[in-house]
Amino acid sequence: MNRLVITVLGIVAAVGGSALVFIGINKLFDLTEERYPQYTAIAGGLLSGGVFALLWGNRMIDSPVLVTVIAIVIGAALGYALGIFEPSTQRLAVGIGGGAALGLLLGIFAQGPTTDGETEITGILPSIDPVGIIVGILIGAGLGFLIWVLTGRKADRLLSRMALGLALGWLLGAWMAAELTGSRAEVLIVAVILGGLVGAAVGGRTHPDRVRRADISLGSRKYIFLTPALVFVGATLVIPLLRTIWLGFLTGNPNDLRWTGLSNYADIFSDPGIISFGKAGDIIGSRLFWVAVLLLVIGTVVGRVLGRRVGTGFSVNSGSLSLLGGGAILFGFAVFTAVRGTIPNNLWWIFSVIIFAVSLGLAVAVLADRARGENIAKSLIFLPMAISFVGASVIWRLIYVARPPQDPQTGVFNSLWIMFGEWSNSTTAKTIVASVLGLIIVALLYLAWRGWQAEANAVAAGSIAIILVLGWLAYRFLGPGLGGFEINEATGDVVAKPVLFIQEAPWNNFWLMVVFIWIQTGFAMVIFSAAIKAVPEDLLEAARIDGATESQTFWRVTVPQIFPTIGVVVTTLIVQTLKIFDIPKVMTNGNFDTQVLANEMWERAFTQLNFGLGSAVAVVLFVAVLPVMAINIRRMQRERLG
């Protein structure tokens, strides 16, 4: 019930409230040109009412409702009078009088020292201190003169600017700097003078003519339209960001933060859980690493040879790229399984998500383009974008689940994996699989040969790339065996051996990334698809007429055309992946070596209540997105400023 009320209230406040305020303020400034006195009256009432309401909110005045109402009335009357009177002496007199009246009101009702239940309230009665006042007046005079100089040195504004500066100085010197132990008489003097000075600042301005009033009406709009958004941006992003940077230099519990310099950052980068090169040497001994190097070498050779055939230095096509890409992926994985910790994990996430989401998204966008069932295919690939990370994590837990070896597996992955294991231990299955693979390899060899003959280099190199993978599979099947099994040494029985996808480090990291890739491929695909459809048809036509194959058209025309879009997708994915939180939180909560920076930050700040260290981790995240921000800013500058 309560929730329903609060929701309805929220909706009403959001729609009605913001619309009313917005329309109201616009209407108010519509008055300036034709009905100036009404405008000044309403503005005066709202301003003085607002100031007194603020004082009330800060417990600085007694009997708040009455005082606020009187303040609104005086403010409105003052505003109306200033809207009518044109001679400057009259305006000054009215301004000082009205301001002094408001000051008197404040002085009479200013909160004195009292107690409210347990809490003591000091009140705001200042004890007059000549030194403070003199310093205040001097500062105020300087300030007023400075404002006057800065706002264009118009002679008719000197009086009003000086009064404004003096009012500020008086407020500082006589009130805010004073001991709050004064008497009612003292507060009356201080408040009346303050009010008079503010009134003089308002009344000291000349009555605006039609042109100025039109300027006010027009000039107000930018503030009216922008202020709400900028207030939200400032209050929830900019100021908290600055505060977080500051908190990163502090340490201690949230109620007692002390300056500690850079020690939070020193802690982060010396924590072996966050980054550790301890096992980096293992990389030389890892098979993954050498396979990666091999693939990179073959890819380079293929690219060079094909490039020489077509007369360019290096041929970019699906064959050379799939070899180089495969090599790069394995190389990256070799590095990230050796260098462990939160930061390498984050980098690994970025690496995998970009490579897989971009390449799969691009592949789907290209393959689906104008294919039969394009919309269905794209919808289904895109669908995970609508699912929450929490929902996706639950879904993939079902896929990854590992049951005890003797039970039937209920997860798709382990089921398949154990099935492979059974196959590679049964002679019949082994023979069938090996012959099927062999047939495919032969067919691919033939394809490669034909492709080579027909100068379709991409076909040739692509086939060879697939042959390498299938050949390796066939070897595993026939040789050491493939799949989830182990052989009981005592009895010689074959026992199922499920993979603990979520628990076994370091590869569990990759299985978590798969969830995110599953989601983000749709994002990449949608954007690439739009970009591909935006490639001018005549460009493609021209390439075809010149005799380019479809593959050449793709790599030489389409890809360069959509290159800026690839940049946008990559930068967006970097940002999205860098702050990945939900998936590790739900699936492992950072256990089993799957910690990432965002979860590290959350744990430090909100579980251990170490705001300093949590903020420092957040700042590390922020620094990591700075290059992306710089790229985005450059791009927008080019687009908007030319």
Added chain:
Amino acid sequence: MTTTATKTTEGVLTARRPLGKRIYRFLRSIPTWFLWILVILWTVPTFSLFVNSFRTRDAQRASGFWNALSDNANGYDFPTLDNYRDVLFPDVGAGVGNALLNSASIAIVATIIPIAIAAFAAYAFAWIDFRGREWLFIATVALLAVPSQVALIPLLSAYSNGVAWTIPVLEKTVTLFPDMDLSGEIPSVWLTHTGFAMPFAIFLLHNYIAGLPKDLFESAAIDGADHFKVFWRLVLPLSVPVLAAFAIFQFLWTWNDYLIALTMIGGNRANLPGTIVVASLAGEFGAREHLLTAGAFVITIGPLIVFFLLQRFFVRGITAGSVKG
């Protein structure tokens, strides 16, 4: 994409050997299969969740979702709605029903507020001339890349304790934001989402509003319409498609959000949205694991419906601005 390539190579091959041509063509169609294999791979996970949510706890533990059709033969009830009953109603089980109301409360309001506010700002950035407009716009939109983590700690302490500032030399404390006990309450999530949504919302709406034809604004100005009238009568009605796109985007974002609600609402169980309640079910291994499927499906079905009905707008929201057409 295969048409031309097959044509050229076909030309060479046909002359020689029809069988080779057929094999060649068959192999060249592999990429199209690859598309549909990917589509199936992408759909299986969601489908398996859907199927499992209708199976009993024991059936879920005994076999994979592909065995669902033989459940009845194995003595399990299929399809059953028990999981849904247990997960939705608080007296029996997890109380996700209550959490769904919270999700709705968060998502609806946190969608409406940013639309209005961002539309004002986008209009100002597009059609009101003032000094420093370009820079202010770039600075605002650049914040798009800022990870929300950097704002969480100060925001949470502002919601729970208010914001007070002690003026350095004078040693007087001024309250900038009153302590309204917002932490643990839904409005704190509204405010946070609104602020975080601003850069993207302004960016998206601005792209569209700035692209409206200039003549429109000139003729309106000649007719004596001021900014407010132009915005209200002209820009808002014309921007409905992009407002819808942003609304859908923001609705899915806030409905699916986990981090912000977890931080701002935290321990206040009564106010937690669906994502957190379901995630906490995932945290407790064993006992109520079978409810996870139904729970996850319940929190997913809303977004899925929105997605299927309004996919066009959603796609527009995502692609706008990233592709120069």
